[in-house]
Amino acid sequence: MQASIQVSTKPEVQYLLRIGDTALILGQRLGEWTGHAPVLEEDIALANVALDLVGQCRAVLAHAGALEGAGHDEDQLAFLREERDYRNVTLVELPRGDFAFTVLRNAMMATFFKLLWERLATSTDAELAAIAGKAVKEARYHQQHAADWLVRLAGGTAESRRRVDRALDALWPYHAELFADDAVDAQARASGLGPCWSELREPWFADMGEIFAEAGLALPAAVPFLSTGKRGVHSEHMGFILAEMQQLQRSYPGGVW
Amino acid sequence: MTRSERAWEVLGGVPDPEVPALSVRDLGIVREVIDHGAELEVVLTPTYSGCPATEVIEQSVLAAIAAEGLGPARATLRRAPAWTTDWISEDGKRKLREYGIAPPHAVAPEAGVPIRILRRAPVVACPHCDSRQTERTSAFGSTACKSLYRCLACREPFEYFKPL
Secondary structure (H helix, E strand, O other): OOOOOOOOOOHHHHHHHHHHHHHHHHHHHHHOOOOOOOOHHHHHHHHHHHHHHHHHHHHHHHHHHHHHOOOOOHHHHHHOOOHHHOOOOHHHHOOOOOHHHHHHHHHHHHHHHHHHHHHHOOOOOHHHHHHHHHHHHHHHHHHHHHHHHHHHHHOOOHHHHHHHHHHHHHHHHHHHHHHOOOHHHHHHHHHOOOOOHHHHHHHHHHHHHHHHHHHOOOOOOOOOOOOEHHHOEOOOOHHHHHHHHHHHHHHOOOOOO | OOHHHHHHHHHOOOEOOOOOOOEOOOOOOEEEEEEOOOOEEEEEOOOOOOOOOHHHHHHHHHHHHHHOOOOOEEEEEOOOOOOOHHHOOHHHHHHHHHHOEEOOOOOOOOOOOOOOOOOOOOOOOOOOOOOOOEEEEEOOOOOOOEEEEEEOOOOOEEEEEOOO
């Protein structure tokens, strides 16, 4: 059994882990659709989106390891941390649900990532800016794809609408965490590494509003709930997804393709 | 011919593993070949963040240079500026069409151009019969870089290399 690693609490490392881990866990959740999507085309689409997310995660985690300077590579960071040391938002770790749930979550997250990568493309950190310059193009495709489906499902049959409404009730409360700042954001903003995520709230609502208007959905009212995945305090679902992801590296240390 | 020029020529014969009709040079992912004297450096820019072919491309590039006896070489990764389908050569676009893949449209300049979230799939000419009566069947295809289309005139399915 491979032991866990400890990761630096340096704010720039933590800022990158939030990005990399959020892409990683969402990529893993989307990968679960392989062989299970409602139609073959969507099976391929979700796998391709997952592939982009995991690719973005690799680049960001590799850079986090370089900034940390403790010799951790992207695989060690991805597979050898304890649950409390993962910094993804709680939204992405929720079980994949039905197709409507996945489509709505992808629309929320792709919109967020598109806006984040756009800002990171002008980071003072040249490597992060280069990663973002590539990733933003991919996130745009992901957003368009999810938005297309959301419009189709919301305006489809009574059943597809019922499922969208149910997904909205379940997912919406988790969006607030995306825009909840703390000292890590403040430090990133001060150093020019990246924006405070709260700065993305307004453009995110503008984009979501545009998609929802087309879909005939109303933006739900705010609820007093704030998830805490970015601080490492995760939902009960996180342990299970990590067990699945980590099993191979933990059992066969250093295993590679 | 210098050693770097010979390397460029060799790379024109190294196929992309996912779109073998194109060489890595046609695809525009070979950005530079630098002769450091002791070794050659081949600078590559990946197409997609998650492209699973990246490692295979590196290996085949180095193998081709070694096979030509051009001496030691290494491949380095350059992320910026990000790869765009605008870098696919004219020759590459012709090869794509002949292979049955519709080549990408030119990408609009990004700065200052508002990008609509919801937009109609672009009109793509069929690579077989050139008809514009085509429809998109899937936004994603056999690889992340392609969509699936079908031609309503000649009834043939085809792939479209997405502009990026």
